[in-house]
Amino acid sequence: FPGVGDLFKGQFVDRVATIAAGLRVGAQEDAQLGPITMPSQVEIIRKHITDAVERGGKAVVGGPESVRPPFVHPVVLTDVPEDSAAMTEETFGPTITINRVRDLEEAVAKANATRYGLGSAVYTRSTSKAMEIARRLRSGMTSINSVQTYAMVGALPFGGLGDSGFGRIHGPDGLREFAAAKSIARQKYRMPLPLLSFARKPRHMKLVMWVVRLLHGRGR
Template sequence: MTGGTGHPVHTLDDVRAATAAARSAGRRWAALGARERRTALLRWKRALAARADEFARVIASETGKPVHDARAEVLMALVHLDWAARHAHRVLGRRRVASGLLSVHQRASLSYRPLGVIGVIGPWNYPLYTPMGSIGYALAAGNGVVFKPSELAPGVGVLLARSFGEAVPAHAGVLRTVTGPGSTGAALAGAQGPAGVDKVAFTGSPGTARKVAAACAATLTPLLAECGGKDAVLVAADADLDAAADAIVWGAMGNAGQTCAGVERVYAAESVHEELCARIVSRARALTPGETYGPLTLPSQLGVVERHVEQALVDGGTARLGGPDSVRARVPGPVVLSGVPEDSPAVTEETFGPVVVVNPVRDMDEAVERADASVYSLGAAVFTRSRAAGLALAGRLASGAVSVNSVLGFATVPSLPFGGAGESGYGRIHGAEGLRAFAAPHSVTVRRFAPPVDLTSFATPRERAARAVELGRRLHARF
């Protein structure tokens, strides 16, 4: 069956077949070892880099984002694939661990094994970069992957799997793409038995994540969920306001605001709030919708954005730039709001459009309190001229990642884990934690010599074992 995009609508049987094929190919892939997988993945990475323009054109055609944005997305995907390939052996390879006094006679080591087959359900806003944070790391860890891209951007996923097979033909079946609507994703998450995946990595809305989690729960399939955010920027009284305004506008309006860790809230010290608003408005007014950024990929999101802006004004907020009329076109204009009550949807719900709320706060203590009051906990940013103050504020914020004097700085650092809590989901991609997310710890002990008192043998006299236990107890009672 073919969907409206011209790509197949894969059924449960199709998903099971793809999973079984990925599992079979994945066994050979896992047997290669990390060093050989590194060689293969770097070969794929170079092929992707050579085809960057082709990928960018597909991304742009499916999402509507400008080609220059799509090219930047391809670059970020390359950066993460490169890091995963080069560091998997160090992160996941066998290493010695301390045995402790009680088990000094044992040599202990820890390594990580592939899980098997990872099901990746990708989003439409960054259809290459975001899923690569799971696909690249899962492959580097030795797994097979079945990728279900968004039905709004299936061509990127199809091209990705094809490019892998062309770059690494001996292992072409390790990465497979299935296409279709939500039912295809549900099949990927809910397939049971040997034809089911061993873990699901999902990116999307909290509502859909709950459905995926319910499907996974039926088979106790682990889930990694990245569900969006309502990221806040804290601007201290001593901040460089030009730098802060520039970063806020880029973080709020880039990709038409369709970034899970994009800027949606700003809390600025009262003494600089007005000046910061003026600078944000000046920069936002200079943007050219349709050129600087593209349309809302999901047409229904227009209604959400319009509702948030309208309600913000009804609740007593002020439109510093734009308003409800600005966001009724498929390519909405930038909107800057201020004085919006903290219980208004524009502050509490994910807007996912080119809208930013800039509210004044008494001090940074209040800013932290308001930032952490959200049900989302993904990313945040702090602007201050004091490095010590910036690090201190970053440490107080509950979000999974914080940038100081920039926004989204953590997204382009492949060694840093990315993820949140609450409505932002759970689990981490990227970095060493991202590699371990797609592997299972494997513990091994080797007995080196017979211990003076063997507590794991019935042959040890009971009195002698009791004295050894008592000695251990006393040591722990003292130290």
């Protein structure tokens, strides 16, 4: 969900609403949005939209009536409660929630509050600020001043954090997913102390503790 400062919220919402309202939905050749891939997801989308509106959110474009199985027309929601289903669960539908934030710190905090963490995006004129925010966002991928461009770079690992899944595809990390790491240790020299067997004596442990305190103890 986008976090938008008070100064820009009005014009940002208007721009998003104009684009969303103009999208063509259907099965025709020139359609921009087709049917929902999984039929069972339609009711989840309806539930999220209805919950958001009933709890005080504003439907700028569409609403519950936008759900027309197997299609769902674009829905733009604003001022949606942070604990609503539309904000805390994955909708997987053509909906977008836009909430106002006071500043950058609140935006990052709210973005990181979700249990999901697949992709994120940062829009700013400052490259240094964009990199700072990108590093702070708890997500597997972040695009700057673009939409999901990380998915277009085959050398970059693709994957999320938290409940957004585990593992990676693409890049070296993706190749490692097809391998199983295994550790093999071969003893080259005889150990001076039998620490890893029942042959060890109390004096051996005392010696080890003395060495540890000598090397890593406080006041060293």
